[in-house]
Amino acid sequence: MFPETPATAAALSVARRFYSSALLNHCVRSYLWGAMYASEHGISYDDELYYVSALLHDIGLTETFDSHTVPFEEAGGRLGWVFGVAAGWPADRAARVEDVIVLHMRDDVSALADPEAHMLQVATSWEVVGRHAGEFDADTRARMLARHPRLGFGTEFLACFADQARRKPDSAAAASVRNDVAGRIAANPLESAS
Template sequence: MFPETPAAVAALSVATRFCSPALFNHCVRSYLWGAVYGTAHGIAFDDELFYVSALLHDIGLTEAFDSHRLPFEEAGGQLAWVCGVAAGWPAGRAARVTEIIMLHMREDVSPAGDPESHLLQVASSWEVVGRHPEEFSPDARAEILARYPRLGFGAEFLACFEDQARRKPDSAAAASVRNDVAGRIAANPLEGRPTA
């Protein structure tokens, strides 16, 4: 079901080791939501590239990889580059994973121009703030949340963003805090599910 290439295995190992259980499950769900959305909309995408990007897109929020100077998405993108190159990717492919992770915090990217970035934006915004709930059926929600429960993800993620905002006031995370990410997280329909 998941890619099993050297880069994918490396990304899974890094995410498993350094992410909290709630953050890890969020990263896996982001991959799954993106794949569901991409399939439903006939968006062709590079599965390995998207998987590595999804698993590592928030690694810059972890204690081990939180940069004092860089926004979390930039720090995470750079680590993903290292994982890709170490797994044998050419530098250009590794640069793509950096770009996808950095773009997930930017304005919408079109699926035609950059399908992997588009899928990560759609999936992560659904995960965090419940954007576009009509795209994800009750059956898909129930299946994915049963396998990868939220485990208090909303509160943990909000605390990470508030911490980023205090230390990095010019970051996209800080802009999200100023734009009421707390209220949007609380209103997310996924937050109403049991966190088992």
């Protein structure tokens, strides 16, 4: 189910140490939704790279790793680079973690241009605002939420984005807040199913 390498074990340890239970489950679900989506669409990807990126993609929202000067995805991406280098990856592979994490908050990336960033965009936009709902049937949703419950994720995530928007008004999080992320989170079918 999950890739088993020293780097993925370390990423899970980092996630367990610094995320709330709601954010940890969100990151695990993001990995799983993205992997399911890739399987359904025949997308080839680097599973270890995707797992590490998915597990660390919101680390910049945590109190420990929040930056007061750069958007959370950039702070998290930079930490992802440090993580990859510390895991013994070549600098270009570590840079891929940074790219995937940063790109998940940017304009849509095609699966051909960057499969891992595309998967993380699909998974996180489904997780947060219910985009791509047609990709995941009701039974799959129910099984996922039973195994990895939301635990108030929508409320916690909205609070994180509101805080980011207040302090970083030019960030993608701030743009999301201005574009009614609160209403979209409330309308997400995953919120009503949890």
